[in-house]
Amino acid sequence: NLGFSGTQVTFGRGLGVVVATGMATEIGQIAELIQSVEPAATPLQLRLDRVGKQLAAGGVIVALILVVIGRLGGESWGDLVLTAISAAVAVIPEGLPAVVTLTLAIGSQRMLKRHALVRRLPAVETLGSVTVICSDKTGTLTQNRMTVTVFEGSGQRHILDDLDAIPDQHPTALLALTAGALCNDADIQVTEDGDVTTIGDPTETALLIAAHKAGIDVASLRIHTPRAGERPFDSERKRMSTVHGPLPSERRAGLALIEEGATVAFVKGAIDGLLPLTTHVWLHGKAEPITPEERDRINAANDNLAADGVRVLGVAYRVIDTDGIHDEIEDRLTLIGLLGIIDPPRPEARTAIATCNDAGIRVLMITGDHPLTARAIARELGIVGADDHTPSVTGREIEVMDDDQLMLAVKTTSVFARVSPEHKLRIVRALRAQGEVVAMTGDGVNDAPALRQADIGVAMGITGTDVSKEAADIVLRDDNFATIVSSVEEGRVIYDNLRRFVNYSLGGNIGKVLVLLLWPLVMLIITGATKDAIALMPLQLLWLNLMTDGLLGLAMGTEQAEPDVMMRKPVDPGSSIWSDGWGTRTIWVGVAIGVGALLLGAGYHGVGTTRGGDAPYFQSVIFTAIAFMQIFQAIGNRSTRLPLHRLDWKGNPTLLLAAGFVFLAQIAVLYTPFLRDAFHLQPLSALTLLLCIGVGVLLLVAIETVEWRQRVHREAVKV
Template identity: 45%
Template sequence: LAVAAVPEGLPAVMTLVLAIGVMEMAAENAIVKKLAAVETLGSTTHICTDKTGTLTQNEMTVRYVRTPSGGCHKVKGEGYSPEGDIENANVPEMEWILKISALCNDSHLRKDENGVYSIVGDPTEGALVVLAYKGGLDVQSLREECPRVGEIPFDSDRKMMTTIHKCDGKYYAMSKGAVESILAVSSYIQVGEEVRPITEEDRKKIIETANSMASQALRVLAFAYKEMAEPDEDTAEKDLIFVGLVGMIDPPRPEVPGAIKMCKTAGIKVAMVTGDNPITAMAIAKEIGLVEDHEEGTYITGAELERMTDEELRKIVKDTKVFARVSPEHKLRIVKALKYHNEIVAMTGDGVNDAPALKMADIGVSMGLRGTEVAKEAADLILLDDNFATITKAVRRGRIIYDNIRKFVQFLLSCNLGEVAIVFLAELFGWGSPFRPIHLLFLNLLTDSFPALALGMEGPEKDVMERPPRDPNEPLLDRKMTFLMGATATFITVAVLSVYYLVKYVWQFPHDVAQTAALATLVIAEVVRGFAARSEKEWILFTPKMFTNKYMNWAVFISIALLLLAMYLPGIDRVMQLNPVKDIRLLTTIVIASLLPALALEVAKVWYGRRYES
């Protein structure tokens, strides 16, 4: 009875299925660092994702330059190729915009043997290097003529970068960054050849222009400079001269709208968390289908977050679709607020400062291409292609794996439950045990394990991404599984005991023949039931879908082959203490009885679905 009660193959099957699931995710560009994360992925209710490089292609191209005197200058060309030109580029401010683009920059343009251009460094800075080339500058020569003598690197709080250069014996501070950040440190504006104090009217006009550009899904950067007596970093970002705006496009990844739609259908909320301008972020959000055209007030800025209490943030965090101009610290607050509502949160990040938010999230997602080692270490999932659609694939795979775990657990436990009932009732009725211990070990370790493993590699249910996320606190053995296990175990018990009684007491065969018939009935019943167990909702048996899982086909073949070897191969039959079954009555009875549990499972799951899930 003890041998019958223990599902010996369950731990091995569980480990193998999770490991295979991790390998399948890796094939889809998602590296899972912890096996436990596989199950959590299937429960994800909220995905907080970066914009640049995750929702977009991370291939910036400058489209427009706006100068105080020359208006709008269209930039021609595609990608990182320096071929193209700038309309009306002969205005004085353009000279400074091009110099700042080349010098306040850490990226380099590279051309491979096939003549294809690419960027070494940040894509945004790469687009500015290309702009400088299109404007007629020799970037490398300019960098040699104007060496960098000081630098204030970009950070998420200042949202700007400044470098100091020595050109022709003079020192210049050159800055680029968010429009509001550059305007905050600019005291002057250059209009043509004239440099004059910047007025409130100037600031208002610049902001209106930037917002207009951002509404076209352009990422907008402002540019400023000043001459310095000495290369003093403490004063480099004071009293700058504003010279213009640059608008660049980073197109959405073509697969992202479909992934967003899939998330909505699956009951998963998606929020964009970006350091970009809110208008740009909203334009991209609408383009990818994250925000509908009529939803105008669905974003929150980092400045607004700063003013909110935790209680205020909790009230609006679940329904906010865009968080703009946010810092890594804000990401952490967002995760905490969502988890307050028992949301299962996936948060993306790539920087060192993102690590706390990644650790706090239920699923920390790091970028494989541009993520720092610190972010990767803190994450549970690494995206090899930095693509939002890969997160959706990982969530889908997590749901498939959880469904398959339910299937093979139900399969194995119902078999063991049936074995216990068979042995117990046979002894209770005084019929003697239908099995020897070696029979049950043979069944649990060999013939049952192969179909269970095949169930672990089953494909998705048709509604896998059309149902809401499951509650992580929901027990694996829920009402439905308990019902199906009970129904299946009951019919297994009835089928095996009926064959055992018929062979031993009605047809008066020896006890070892009755045991062999009982074991054969149980093995065949289990492997045939493996087909029915492939879905908790659909009828599989005797339909075109019955043989679509090649692993199950092989599992059934191997299990039946092992049974036949154990019954008919000389020597092994004695070790297994089995008697070859040759009587046609016995063979027919075994086959017919073996089909009953599988048919019962099909009827039970269809009835349950109509009764409780319709």
């Protein structure tokens, strides 16, 4: 008899007494739970924060070293300050923020095409690190197409494959379906052509369809047996009650079994919640006092149905003296029987869970259904193995567990049944306390705290409430578990692409810094002095950063998935961006770029006097060599798993276009007079240009050779 804040009144008028406001209301308490959840940094944010600090320190050190070397060589303070700033800029991958944003945005767009709407951009990459997915059962792992298939009552089980025969052969089943149609908030409409449409909760619509197929005119039944009151379903009681009556003399459908003029309360819900309130059971056409043996039989029937993956609803009634609503209408009940409802698993869910197993991701089923029903579906989907006899954990068991016991339970258990939203919050906290990266699904208002607590909150787009969607990071437009797995794949692709960019950008930057630092030493060896100690002018460095870190780096954010992206273990959230050999790769590629540019520059030192012009010829050679080496470095960075000849060149047309544009831009800056003068360059001869391109090709060959050896090593380890 309470109207909760936030509830929409669709029609009518009423007078109420306000008993709570603001944060003291039910929705206020939910808001307080949501606010109590501290937002945590994503794994990507933590990694980039570490990288940023490392690069900032490296940039300052490089700048100071260049100032010292320049002063020893007699360079002016003005040139030194510009060069030092340029070197510091060269160390920092300026394109990183743009690449991160673009890559995440592209990933979000891809996910939207796969029915996942991203609400918070950083969550996209976090999906790639997910180690545990906590999923609802109904509608997410199953089809949410409920069908009433069996009735258990009067000591017998009836398979409801021929619903037309129910009125004559199964009067008790007819009474149960009548009760299910009246104690029901869904609606059914039947056209003159016999087409049936339903609106409402899938379980309740299944009851209406079964009643309709059994010959019950639901609309007429409800008109002649109007509802006088109700106690709505809630997740704690796990039942719903409605009051009807007094029953007319013309009692329709199964109501003929109940006396005329009676006011009846019908109750439907979980049998383990109904049975303790039951004093009688319908046997042989009348209500009989329930015996301990009958209780055991009902419990056994419930367990047997649940073990077959059938969702079980108990249906009961009570004749009352008033049409008012009070707690006693759900006491001293007469159990009519059990209705078994199947909700077939989604075919794609089996494949998605197998993919999760290959990807090293645990899937936990968290449901409000009976433990045996949940376990049967979980076994059918592959969440638990046929030889896995670990018992399911129920909400009641969670309530008596302390935090340490719950942490042990979430390690060993894959199915949690009869769980409330408050239990979900504790499960998420227990998993995160063990270092897991958790994705949690939810659709109700009370699920919002758990969705906010999880690393990735996943709300249902079809059945979800506005509050759950607001609290979530991702909304599934099709409420499908397979969409979550597709999103995890996109998250891994995004992390791979960001790693490629950081490897590419910092590898090139290491090469540039080595040239700047070691060129004075090269001059000292060649000439015995440190004259011409500046290998690259500040504007030349900025051009290289714009062309390579900018255009080519951005194009790497559009790379497609590696073939084994969902066959690897999840990325450890605490791991560095340099792990798995990426740090070594970055360093050796950077050294190769630096050495290649230094050797070419040394070979062409002194050529400028014969070609004329103010700009040293060697600077143009170094400048061009680095540009072409980074073009071929970008091509070699496309995949670490497949050789270049096996890559789909149409898979990333953006990179090919960017590489072509950078190549033409580099030619233009060398041979267009006003650009050449602005960048202090000299035009290169055809032979020199080919040498610069050849050094880039050699770098690509070196990258492919190293990757080939790594592939051979990985295959050997598998064997």
